[in-house]
Amino acid sequence: MFDFLTEYDVLGAFWVTVQLTVYSAIGSLIWGTILAGMRVSPVPVMRAFGTAYVNTVRNIPLTLIIIAMSLGLYQTLNVALAGDTITTTNFRLAILGFVLYTSTFVCESLRSGINTVPVGQAEAARALGLGFGQVLRMIVLPQAFRSVIGPLTSVLIALTKNTTVASTIGVAEASLLMSEMIENESDVIGLVFMTFAMGFVILTLPVGLLLGRVAKKAAVKR
Amino acid sequence: MSAPSVLYDVPGPKAKARNVVYTVLFLLALAGLGWWILATLEEKGQLTWEKWGPFVTDGQVWTTFLLPGLLNTLLAAALAIAIALPIGALFGILRLSDHVWIRVPAGAAVEFFRAVPVLILMVFANVFYVEYTDIDSDYRPLVAVVTALVLYNGAVLAEVVRAGIQSLPAGQTEASKAIGMRKAQTMTNVLLPQAVTAMLPAIVSQLVVIVKDTALGGAALGFSDLFSQIRPIANNYFANTIATMAVVAVIYILLNNLLTAAAGWIEKWSRQRKTSTGNVVKPVDDNGRNV
Numbered sequence: 001m002f003d004f005l006t007e008y009d010v011l012g013a014f015w016v017t018v019q020l021t022v023y024s025a026i027g028s029l030i031w032g033t034i035l036a037g038m039r040v041s042p043v044p045v046m047r048a049f050g051t052a053y054v055n056t057v058r059n060i061p062l063t064l065i066i067i068a069m070s071l072g073l074y075q076t077l078n079v080a081l082a083g084d085t086i087t088t089t090n091f092r093l094a095i096l097g098f099v100l101y102t103s104t105f106v107c108e109s110l111r112s113g114i115n116t117v118p119v120g121q122a123e124a125a126r127a128l129g130l131g132f133g134q135v136l137r138m139i140v141l142p143q144a145f146r147s148v149i150g151p152l153t154s155v156l157i158a159l160t161k162n163t164t165v166a167s168t169i170g171v172a173e174a175s176l177l178m179s180e181m182i183e184n185e186s187d188v189i190g191l192v193f194m195t196f197a198m199g200f201v202i203l204t205l206p207v208g209l210l211l212g213r214v215a216k217k218a219a220v221k222r
Numbered sequence: 223m224s225a226p227s228v229l230y231d232v233p234g235p236k237a238k239a240r241n242v243v244y245t246v247l248f249l250l251a252l253a254g255l256g257w258w259i260l261a262t263l264e265e266k267g268q269l270t271w272e273k274w275g276p277f278v279t280d281g282q283v284w285t286t287f288l289l290p291g292l293l294n295t296l297l298a299a300a301l302a303i304a305i306a307l308p309i310g311a312l313f314g315i316l317r318l319s320d321h322v323w324i325r326v327p328a329g330a331a332v333e334f335f336r337a338v339p340v341l342i343l344m345v346f347a348n349v350f351y352v353e354y355t356d357i358d359s360d361y362r363p364l365v366a367v368v369t370a371l372v373l374y375n376g377a378v379l380a381e382v383v384r385a386g387i388q389s390l391p392a393g394q395t396e397a398s399k400a401i402g403m404r405k406a407q408t409m410t411n412v413l414l415p416q417a418v419t420a421m422l423p424a425i426v427s428q429l430v431v432i433v434k435d436t437a438l439g440g441a442a443l444g445f446s447d448l449f450s451q452i453r454p455i456a457n458n459y460f461a462n463t464i465a466t467m468a469v470v471a472v473i474y475i476l477l478n479n480l481l482t483a484a485a486g487w488i489e490k491w492s493r494q495r496k497t498s499t500g501n502v503v504k505p506v507d508d509n510g511r512n513v
């Protein structure tokens with residue numbers, strides 16, 4: 001019944017999904033933190049840019065962003081992100097698209113996390129003579145991160161599922177293989193679907209449970 | 223005078239000078255990026271009037287492509303939320319059931335459909351309709367898109383409904399028990415009407431997610447929504463892919479900002495209502511979990 005599995009590299013496809021997720025998650029965390037820093041910074045232009053960026057990018061369909069990476073950035077602006085082959089180029093373009101999009105959600109989570117840090121913490125830090133960068137880096141962000149592990153886990157799980165959109169520019173991840181298999185194995189489409197659906201359940205469920213426990217442990221008791 | 227933020231002091235002369243430097247540097251960097259993009263676009267001949275002009279001068283690009291596409295996007299989104307709401311309400315209530323044999327399967331179904339990517343649901347729904355039904359192929363993409371969106375958002379809304387009902391004070395259930403109401407009566411006459419106002423902002427916010435997800439149908443199933451108009455427009459107007467993508471993106475941004483504003487307005491309204499408990503279920507993110 002499951003002979004169709006041996007003809008296709010299902011694990012390999014999911015490995016690409018995992019790679020997309022991990023690289024995009026790291027990039028989104030960095031760019032999202034910078035955006036959050038901009039949104040609470042004392043420089044009005046940076047605040048305005050952060051707000052405008054988040055409200056714009058968050059409202060564009062991810063599909064359009066990923067397609068724009070390929071058609072706009074690569075084919076028109078010739079940004080290949082140092083990829084030698086079309087495969088690596090598309091892979092990197094997809095990651096860039098995910099980072100641009102997901103970082104808006106990271107930024108919003110972090111900003112709500114910054115709001116949970118008691119005012120006294122920042123006031124005490126300022127009373128000690130710390131500047132904005134120092135207050136953010138040494139006092140506020142470390143506490144904010146601990147309280148947003150839960151929301152960031154949701155963002156990570158959403159990102160894992162969103163990586164399927166990379167199939168629209170031909171990155172050979174799980175959903176692209178599923179489309180191919182469903183085309184060729186039309187007699188077992190239910191099984192093919194369940195295989196891939198369970199693959200995503202297996203990818204997201206343990207991450208959610210594990211990080212949920214970490215979130216409880218790490219949260220600052222107030 | 224209070225500081226503009228608790229994170230920094232009211233700027234003194236030194237801080238003001240430093241902020242000016244940062245402002246100038248940041249603007250220079252932004253201008254550099256903008257200049258590079260515009261210069262490259264110009265070099266590639268993407269900034270010509272024949273590519274951008276049609277969106278202003280030629281009404282046909284709107285009446286033939288963009289508006290019908292937008293209409294299909296709105297139609298799919300409206301159908302999806304209209305069908306997903308009752309399903310979500312049902313599963314949200316089932317998850318709160320006192321009986322384990324109802325609660326657990328309902329919970330498993332909700333968690334399953336929340337964990338599966340919408341794109342995979344769409345692709346499967348489309349092939350499923352091809353193989354096992356004789357839906358007219360003109361409507362099949364729409365039906366497949368709506369099916370996938372209903373399955374996913376029904377699961378998300380089930381969580382919203384559950385959170386909405388759980389946000390009500392326990393006294394509501396206790397009081398209805400005290401006057402002899404049955405469980406079903408408590409739910410339909412006491413809990414649900416109050417929970418709905420608490421859930422409204424979250425439901426409208428979910429529409430933003432649905433509108434964005436309809437674009438998946440345009441990319442993967444050939445559903446003729448707003449997103450899928452990019453190719454035909456570029457084919458008809460001198461390969462103006464960049465210009466078309468920009469216009470389509472702006473339409474999505476305006477539409478979604480409108481929905482977000484509506485959600486905020488409804489939230490304010492339901493907080494001020496005298497009959498409401500003042501509880502509001504927080505909007506959910508793309509993954510359907512409370513942000």
